[in-house]
Amino acid sequence: MSKVFSFLKPYKFPVYIALILMLVELTVELIHPLLLAKIIDDGIMQEDFAAIIRWGAIMIGMSLLAFVSGVVNSFYAAHVSQSTGFDLRSGLYKRIQTFSFTQLQRFQTSSLITRMTNDVTQIQNTIFMSLRIMLRAPLLIIGGTIMALFVNAKLALILVFMIPLIVLFLIWMMKKGGSLFSLVQAKLDGVNHVMRENLTAMRLVKVFVRHRYEGNRFKKSNEALMEKTISALRLMEVAMPVLLLFMNVGIMAILWFGSFEVQAGGAQVGEIVAIVNYATRITSALTVFSMIIIVFSRAKASAERIADVLEIDQSERDGEKGGHESAANLDGGSVVFKHVSFHYPNMKTNVINDLSFTVDQGDTLAILGATGSGKSTLFQLIPKLYETSKGDIFLDGQNIKVFEIDDLRKKIGYVPQEVFLFSGTVKENIQWGNDHATLQEVEEAAKHAQIHDLIQSLPNQYETKIGQKGVNLSGGQKQRLSIARALIRKPKLLLLDDSTSALDVKTEARFLQALKNYTCTTLIITQKLSTAMNADKIILLDEGKKAAEGNHEQLLQQSHLYQQIHQSQLREEEFQDV
Missing domain, CATH: 1.20.1560.10 (ABC transporter type 1, transmembrane domain)
Known part of the structure; x- marks a missing residue:
């Protein structure tokens, strides 16, 4: 109080x-x-x-x-x-x-x-x-x-x-x-939670014809709020x-x-x-x-x-512990993981176990693995969204713990697995990555992300309004806008979390070719071998551990798991060609 x-x-x-x-x-x-x-x-x-x-x-x-x-x-x-x-x-x-x-x-x-x-x-x-x-x-x-x-x-x-x-x-x-009114406010939280979920997933609710089920969920939550409010006011x-x-x-x-x-x-x-x-x-x-x-x-x-x-304790800021060194001089150089392990707070099981690898300056690393193997978690450790439980991560030979958080993150371009676009214009969404960018820089990023031609066909081009969370765009279009938002930062380190999954092979190939215009080290999480084959190095994760490491040819010879993935995707491609 x-x-x-x-x-x-x-x-x-x-x-x-x-x-x-x-x-x-x-x-x-x-x-x-x-x-x-x-x-x-x-x-x-x-x-x-x-x-x-x-x-x-x-x-x-x-x-x-x-x-x-x-x-x-x-x-x-x-x-x-x-x-x-x-x-x-x-x-x-x-x-x-x-x-x-x-x-x-x-x-x-x-x-x-x-x-x-x-x-x-x-x-x-x-x-x-x-x-x-x-x-x-x-x-x-x-x-x-x-x-x-x-x-x-x-x-x-x-x-x-x-x-x-x-x-x-x-x-x-x-x-x-x-x-009594503390309980009322808690029940109000519950009503807002159900409403938020329902509105956010409205397309899914309609496709699965679940409005009656969702209506019952809302009714139960609303009735609980009404009952608690009535009992409080009655007293x-x-x-x-x-x-x-x-x-x-x-x-x-x-x-x-x-x-x-x-x-x-x-x-x-x-x-x-x-x-x-x-x-x-x-x-x-x-x-x-x-x-x-x-x-x-x-x-x-x-x-x-x-x-x-x-009043949350300021010291309880996992992944937010700021260092004292500026990251302004980072050349986008090497990325080194040394015996890194990580588990989420309040959990004992490691998501990443004793992971070590090196990516040289300017190289591209592709990361493959099954769902839950720790790929996305690995990306969250680099910009210090979470701190490692054990081990260290180095950029340009310096431990990321010494860097100021904001300085470090400004050097990173990050495209998350779940694309999020904000209400506003196409231009504003791309400039969200760099609010000082000129229109020319916006267009350049859009061209490299293979979205410029589509934007030109829109009614107001770069001034076209995007609906909430990009509801008026397809999955591939949202991914490419999200990529442009990362590229406009001219990052020294680019993190792409399965960001080309909705792109066709030709569009993806043009995008990967355009990436060569950027002097940055790139880490790509992908499920496509066609993407991984173009990388300088591939790491295969299995339950948070490094199962194999090498380029495409090396892994085909050395890794039984990689061979299985390769054969599986070949069969899928053959089936699609029939």
Whole structure:
């Protein structure tokens, strides 16, 4: 909670102004019953019309002051709440950007989105309502009780006895409500998770005709959210009837004993009216508490969820440990793995086992292996998305651990297995690899990626808008755009993770030929021997271990596994030719 509300510190001045103006309103509200008592006792009871006009004018003037204070208070309360919400969202976004893969795995994507939207909104609303009306309620209760004691201490003791009992009840309700609304927010995460999966995989849902199944998944998740919300609100709604019961009993007691005091001469009618007025105002303030309980309970749950993200230990950044050396002087030279082993956090089984190999500067290495053999994991170690469990990786003879992370990654062009394109134009997606690239450089990268001719045929060419995740492009077209995005960096080290799988043989051959225009070392993960045959060296992985190493001719002679792959793909090609 303290971490979240520390975001209020830059807005101390407007917070103080809002609080002062709120106190002005509160003061007016507390003085009004005294003025009303004056009008009754000095004016009406004494038949003094001038006293009625005098005290009435003072009441009207003070009401106008309270009105102006309320308007200005609303402005400052809105400014503080919206500004704090902006800062919270920005802080969460920046914090998430620093997460390592290990830290990201702690939260579902839908949960992070909920925390940045719904949870921040809960905090915003709480801040606004606190500065506008919420703080008035407890202060009105305290101030009203004190003023009632000042008017008639004997009758006010009824309020002094009733209010602590009510406050204890409210504290219990708030604690209970906090735990319930934490469950509500968790169920909201679940609904967002199902929605996100469904919308992301909409094509698959339609092709497999699974809308009924997905509809049932959403219904179950939505019903769980509804049930938890209803149970939480049902408990909260109990608060108001209980409060009204206690306070109405108190008011009746004041009227009952007050009548005896008036008859005995121990109190004036105006005093009884003033105390009843204070009791009524306290009752209205207490009824606000049912809303306060709900808002603060939800805010408490939201603040804890936001703090979970903001307070993640900065030292727990696997794969993000920055070095001290600049990678600016990297020539895109050799890549060396020395006895590298790796297992994912919270797992004991190694994905990569004692892997050693060397790729000379400017050479191309092709990596083959079955699914789950550790090919893609190997690529994630080079840009330090994860740290090796054992062993070391060297670029240009230097251990990558000594390099600054950003410097190192700027030297790498990476095309992931799962292509991702952003909403925007074709040009913007290619420039995402280098936002300072000129149109000429964009076109050059597109030509080398074998996508320029297609772009030229689009309605607005390089200014053509791409749908979300590239839904209006084929798999091969998305792959080539992703390749162009990597090439425009003019990388010293190019990592292609099965990035030509959707390309036909001729297009792939032209692309591999175009790669010779780049002075970089290239590592290609592929399932195609036609791709591997053009590499300077091939490594065959099997369950995270190096099963064989050499060029195409050497492996055909030395590796039984490679021979099997070769024969299998030859049969496939022969079958396709028939």
